[in-house]
Amino acid sequence: MLRRDSNYQRLKVGGRDIAGRASYWLAADHLLVVREEGFQERYRRFYLRDVQALVISRNVMGLLTTLVLTALGGLMAIAALATQNPAGRWVWAFIAACFVIALIAHLVGGPTADCHLRTAVQLERLPGVTRLRVAQRLIAAMTPAIQTAQRDIEAQASVPPTFEEAADFPLASPTKAPPASPPQPLRHYHGRMHAIAFSLMLVDAAVGLFYLVTELSIFENINIGVTVAELGFVIAALVKQHRTDMSVVVRRIGWGVVIFYGVSLVFGIVMGIYLVATGGVDLDLEELKPSSHPAMFTFYLVSSAFLLGAGLLGWRALVKFRREYVPPAPPPLPPVPPTSPPARVDVVEPPKADVTPPPPAPPVA
Amino acid sequence: MNVRPLACPRCNAALPGGIPELASLSRCPACAREVQVAAFPALFHRAGPAQHGEAVQSDAEATCFNHPGKRASVPCDSCGRFLCALCDMEMNGSHFCPACLESGGTKGKIKTLERGRTRHDYVAVCLVLGCVVLWPLAVVLGPVAIGVAVRQWNSPGSLVVNTRLRLGICAVLAAALLFASVAFWISISK
Numbered sequence: 001m002l003r004r005d006s007n008y009q010r011l012k013v014g015g016r017d018i019a020g021r022a023s024y025w026l027a028a029d030h031l032l033v034v035r036e037e038g039f040q041e042r043y044r045r046f047y048l049r050d051v052q053a054l055v056i057s058r059n060v061m062g063l064l065t066t067l068v069l070t071a072l073g074g075l076m077a078i079a080a081l082a083t084q085n086p087a088g089r090w091v092w093a094f095i096a097a098c099f100v101i102a103l104i105a106h107l108v109g110g111p112t113a114d115c116h117l118r119t120a121v122q123l124e125r126l127p128g129v130t131r132l133r134v135a136q137r138l139i140a141a142m143t144p145a146i147q148t149a150q151r152d153i154e155a156q157a158s159v160p161p162t163f164e165e166a167a168d169f170p171l172a173s174p175t176k177a178p179p180a181s182p183p184q185p186l187r188h189y190h191g192r193m194h195a196i197a198f199s200l201m202l203v204d205a206a207v208g209l210f211y212l213v214t215e216l217s218i219f220e221n222i223n224i225g226v227t228v229a230e231l232g233f234v235i236a237a238l239v240k241q242h243r244t245d246m247s248v249v250v251r252r253i254g255w256g257v258v259i260f261y262g263v264s265l266v267f268g269i270v271m272g273i274y275l276v277a278t279g280g281v282d283l284d285l286e287e288l289k290p291s292s293h294p295a296m297f298t299f300y301l302v303s304s305a306f307l308l309g310a311g312l313l314g315w316r317a318l319v320k321f322r323r324e325y326v327p328p329a330p331p332p333l334p335p336v337p338p339t340s341p342p343a344r345v346d347v348v349e350p351p352k353a354d355v356t357p358p359p360p361a362p363p364v365a
Numbered sequence: 366m367n368v369r370p371l372a373c374p375r376c377n378a379a380l381p382g383g384i385p386e387l388a389s390l391s392r393c394p395a396c397a398r399e400v401q402v403a404a405f406p407a408l409f410h411r412a413g414p415a416q417h418g419e420a421v422q423s424d425a426e427a428t429c430f431n432h433p434g435k436r437a438s439v440p441c442d443s444c445g446r447f448l449c450a451l452c453d454m455e456m457n458g459s460h461f462c463p464a465c466l467e468s469g470g471t472k473g474k475i476k477t478l479e480r481g482r483t484r485h486d487y488v489a490v491c492l493v494l495g496c497v498v499l500w501p502l503a504v505v506l507g508p509v510a511i512g513v514a515v516r517q518w519n520s521p522g523s524l525v526v527n528t529r530l531r532l533g534i535c536a537v538l539a540a541a542l543l544f545a546s547v548a549f550w551i552s553i554s555k
Contacts, residue, residue, distance in 0.1 A: 002524050023525060029457070030477075034525055039488055041523055042481045052408040056401040057374050058390070116374045120407070123374065139403045146405050153406040186378065186395055243376065248397045 008032065013138040015128040022128030024138070026145055035127050046117055046124075048149035054142065055116040055123075056135045062112035067259070069106060071266050073099035078274050109133075188325070189244035191318050193237035194254065198318065200230035201257070201311035208304035212290050212297070234258060245325075249317040253310050260306055264299075271295055371402055418449035430462070441465055485517035486528045489535035496542040504550060507543030511536050 002008045002025050014023035025032040031051075033044040073096050080092035115126045115135040129135050204226045211219035238254050290297045371380045371387065378395035380387060380402070387402040418435035421428055427437040429449035437447035443465035454461045457477055461469065469475030492510035496503040514536035522528025 003526075036484070039484050040481055041484055041525075043479060043524070045477060050407060051405055053371060053405060054403040055371070055374055056390075057393075058399040059375075114374065118371075125374075136401075143403060143405075150406040150410075153410045243378065243395050245394065248392065251397055 002032075002034075011138060011141050013129060013134050013141065015130060015134065017128055017130055019127070022126075024126075024128075026142065028145075029149060031142065033126065044124075046119070048142075048146045049153070050119040051117060051142075051146050051150075052120060053118045054135075054139050055118060056113050056132065056139070057116070058111055058113045058132060060112075061130070062106070065106055065112075066103065067263065069099050069103040071263075071270075073103060075266075075270055078270055082274055186243060186245045188327075189240055189246050191237075191241075191246060191250065191321065193233055193240050194246075194250055194314065194318055197230060197233040197237050197254070197257075198311045198314035200226055200233060201307045201314070204230050205304045205308035205311060208300060208307065212300045212304065215289055215291060231258075231261065247317055247321040250314060250321060253314040253317065257307075257310055260310075264303060267299070271299065371404070371408075373398065373400055418451040443469065482521055482523065484523055484528070485513055485520060486522065486526075486531035486535070489513045489517075489532055489539075493535050493538050493542070496539060496546075500542060500546055501549060503539075503542040503546035507539045507546065510539035511543070514539070 002010070008025040008027050011024040011026055014021070016022075020035055020037040022033060022035045025034065029048055031046045031048065033046070035042040035044070076092050076096035076099060080089050080096055083089045083092055109131050111132045112130055113132040113135050115129040115138060117124045117126055126135075126138070129138055204223065207219055207223045207226055210216075211223055234254055234257050238258070241251055241254065290300045372378060373380060373393040373396060375398055376393065376396040378393060380391075380400060381394060384402070384404050387400070387404070390399045390401045392398070393400050418429065418432060418438075421434055421436050427447050429435040429437050429452055430446040431452050432449050435449035435451065438450050439448055439453050439460045440446065441448055441462040442459045443461055446462050448460065448462050452462055454463060454466045456466070456475065461475075466475070466478070469478055489510050492506050492513065496506045496510065499506070514532040518529065518532060522532075
């Protein structure tokens, strides 16, 4: 058993994810990853001499989990407030408290990340390492052992090169993924879709403010149409910005608008349920106007303000990005060979052949 | 010296800069995801030429079992056959021929080649939980749980936890639930 084996030291980095549980055991020459999947226990050994790098990359699972737990907790809290039955209220409140506790535990855990182990022939995602803090702890625990195992290699490599010096080598492909292509250079994208999307955001904000003030149905219909178009262009912009040199601010604004619309959708549904359940408005959609409830007024106001701010910020960042863009210098032309005088060619006239005139034809009798 | 450039695990774009810049969290230029890299000397190691085995120079030399034209360098630690440099598979300081290495991996003779085990204690625990939830059916599930515990007592358990302890506890619980269930059905039949 590994716990009683003095050759193995348990690393306190293991954890649980969707597929199962993992634990990490460090020996003198290898790392043993024990993965429990259902009724099976799988073992992976990574020899420390082969480990080229440990790569940590942050992911968005933490943000998504926070949003989902917040939305569900808020939904349950609203249901608890809306329910008239005291027993039902306690049940909803208990469920909401469970979500809040889960949210607090998730936030205490810190940001989420993936950790990959790279060798000469594989890029393996380490299971169970889902937090940035845990991944950094794993690197701190493994680094001395790996450096000890690679002492002789270190002696051979006297000068570590930079990665730019060797762009001609393909990348090690992930084991479970299709064969990876060599690292792709970033292409330039001028941001036309972003410009259209940011313009539509400003139009949407203006129409929304008009609707907030006048509550005319014409503005509501225009608002819906502009919103649909705006979402389409935002999604197109997110697709177009993939693997480009687009600035991080512009990218984030696009993603922020998508997340905002998702949260707004959930909030609108919850708000509508709450207003209908508490008798604030009738089920008639005509009643769901900004003036029907202070919360609806605030919702429309915040939406317009967000779109106004996102549009202005996006345009500013896009203009800055376009100004700072320096087109790459064209590749240098091959050196022109030195001009030399044309080689003198002595034209030798062929000797004139002796052309004897044909004999005259005999006279025809 | 040529090395493979490090790439973002998500988008496969080459990460710019050298080792010092990537040692702390920095953004991938393509997907803007924060990436941190701990690089080790093996990243800059150039693999040497592959060994193909030396040809036999005279009849007095020992030859490889698989390649009669190659000079033997080591014997297999499992079967004792002579191996050339091409057939020699080194594993934790031991030398194996390809056949012994394959059989060792499949039959579990070489511990470091073992890739997985079945957790029979989990099977027994699930059966006991089934006995608890559907306790009138413990007449059926109880003997199955006891059978699993007895039959798998000597099979290799988990590398991490004490599997036999769990199997023993499951067998005792399954027996108790079996007796309770039998008593229940006898009382009903009377």
